Amino acid sequence: MAAPCEERIDFDRVPVTALNVSVRKELALHLNPRNAVAADWQTVAEMMGFSYLEIQNYERQDNPMKKILEDWQARCPGATVGNLLSLLRKAERHDVLLDLDTPIKEDCRRYMKQRQEAPLQVPVVDSCQPRTEERRGITVGDDPLGNTPELFDAFICYSQSDVEFVHEMIKQLEQSERPLKLCVFDRDVLPGTSVCTIAGELIEKRCRRMVVVVSDEYLESDDCDFQTKFALSLCPGARTKRLIPVLYKPMKKPFPSILRFLTICDYTKPFAQSWFWKRLATALAQP
Template identity: 65%
Template sequence: MQTVCRDAPGCPEPGPGYPDLGAVPLVALNVSVRRRLGLYLNPRAAVAADWAALAEALGYEYLEIRALEAQPDPSARLLDDWQGRGGATVGRLLELLRDLGRHDILAELRGRIEEDCKKYLQRQEQPVQVPAVDSSVVRTLEMSGITTRDDPYGNVPELFDAFICYCQKDLHFVQDMIKELEQTTFKLKLCVFDRDVLPGSCVWSITSELIERRCRKMVVVISDDYLQSNECDFQTKFALSLSPGARQKRLIPVKCKAMKNEFPSILRFITICDYTNPCTQKWFWIRLAKALLVP
């Protein structure tokens, strides 16, 4: 059953093209929407339900709420934690906000939330193949020949040890990573988009294919510039959706430089490799290589 904010002032009735928000996981919401939610929910006020009221509605215990209270951005931490518990959907979040009387949030963010959900659902769509009718041709046209060493006929797709998620301003660090992990005794094979991916295809489709099917793990290069990248935001959330709660040790965050902004809350529950710590820097590349070599 579709969950929408139909009781909130100004919220549209569901119609053609309107996503079923009750079926969209919370991971679909991007960073900017989450930050905006924090601006509404973080302030403690007697006149409006805040993040603590939302936590209570989600069934969080008193001690859990007290722990969240110590966080600099309790709303973001609450959403990240709820997301990892399972059953967290965009529709459920909107339903709770409506029940809590936060129609102001629904009125402002409904359009942006709907847009995030539509983009998420579009990225999840898989190409439909006609069974038993030369499906290999469809595969060749769709996802073969996307990297520099791919077999153009799709017989032997190129595989990698790790997909490197990074923004352009951190490319110099990625180049150092290539020297340390590929050109040494580790002999790892990294997927670096600017180097390995051929131009001319849909960025989102290629990225999803590489992360899910071609790369065993993913390294996320974290910096202030990373926080502003829509591409990095999508890649990180997509990888997390493949391994909720980091159960498969699939995603490895790497802090490459000192940051003015807070470390991404969505990655705080995963052990990081910190290149900025001078005390442990000499072990940095060894730790990262070993993490990528783990089955």
Template identity: 65%
Template sequence: MAVSCCSSTIDFDSIPLTALNFTVRKKLALYLNPKHVSAADWTALAEAMGFEYLEIKNYEQYQNPTKMILENWQGTSTQATVGKLLEMLTAVERVDVISDLQGFIEEDCRKYLKKKQLQEQPVQVPEVDSCVPKTLEMNGITIADDPSGHMPELFDAFICYCHRDIDFVHEMIRQLEQTECKLKLCVFDRDVLPGTCVWSITSELIEKRCKRMVVIISDDYLDSDACDFQTKFALSLCPGARSKRLIPVKYKPMKKKFPSILRFLTLCDYTNPCTTSWFWGRLAKALSLP
């Protein structure tokens, strides 16, 4: 869906849903959370997104179901774009929402495109110095962040994973966030806004935003430079993992040797049939500790 604005055209279909910031998501929730007799609410949008009946009934327990379906849709669907969202709002006859929020949506999309353009351009500076960064780089790095930086989004656990293990990450979200556990997980591909240095954001989240770190161990994890950096950075914050507790999780058999850097930590083993029934409750309890 393309919208003409000030002699320029925004191709919303090419912009991921992650471009929509906290303000737009909050306003969407104000429109869609209340039950209406004459207008479609969040349940109609959830159906358009492809959620099943039982999933939608499960979302009713949350105070802000609109926020939850947006986050989970963008984390599980390759079609999660701003254009697709506008298309679905039109299909459920909530053009009033689009009309009222169009200016905010266009502003977020322009910011996303500007960040993307700057990221793709070669960096050229007249001189190199050691001054403190002049931009507030760590403000507004996650979807629910206050852009001013006054209320940074906090999490119960940072999930360290390889992209090939994303299916298990989705299962972890269902078991720990969408049940009575109601934990808040930091999943990089779902929660982090694009446009900032990956290593800087990761360090900020692990050190200052997350109480724990779950490391999903697999053969692919051992080949991931990103996972290696995240694990070693977290361990460097607390030698022996005494304060920033790391929890290694093994969810499928491995051909390679278990990483020696984590051998002294108690393993949460999903592959052990004798303890499978205790797995999620045990992990949830560990992540719930102060």
């Protein structure tokens, strides 16, 4: 009996922005070291079209390959995974292609699945349909032309008073062995856009999950109130979006009733802290 054929991936239709932090890190580990025999980051940069002066400036970076990839995807409409793989083949870095084959395919499949699961809406009756270019290029990693929107594993809903815990969350989840990509509004959203409009766009169409950092300060935040209620009231096509409440410090006020029906990730219990981050990461990584 013949083995089932593996689903074909059209890498030319997947933007480089679909590659997660772990793939970018591995790519940098392979290409950052200067190599007298094999092609390194400078060779790849030249093939991407960067000038001699630009490459000289990249030498000052601690992680030149990471910066080059970010700039390439921002300025080149053709910055797709297919083109990146083609450049690596031309540079004869077959070791990189072999080592990253599986994780790149996983990122591409996840990107295509997210595109397929995006809720379909009829423009005529959708009052939220953008009539301007406001939603194009709304995050730091977006394609300026709006063709390749940046996608995230989770949107983080938090009060400004809880930003220190959010930094710890970034450290634990984005820099782990299997890193996740978080959408932190103050870090990832470009200034000059409507807060509510962009938050709604990110929660509904760009983020697979939403983490709600619950605290007394959260209860007093109008932005947090809007974001939570918006996520809970999404149309039926988006019901798979999971909200995960996180309690990281004791509260003086009652826990919000709107979130009581959800399982809480509780960091306030000393015995639970040892598995807290692993439990949260696993929940965010669920398909």
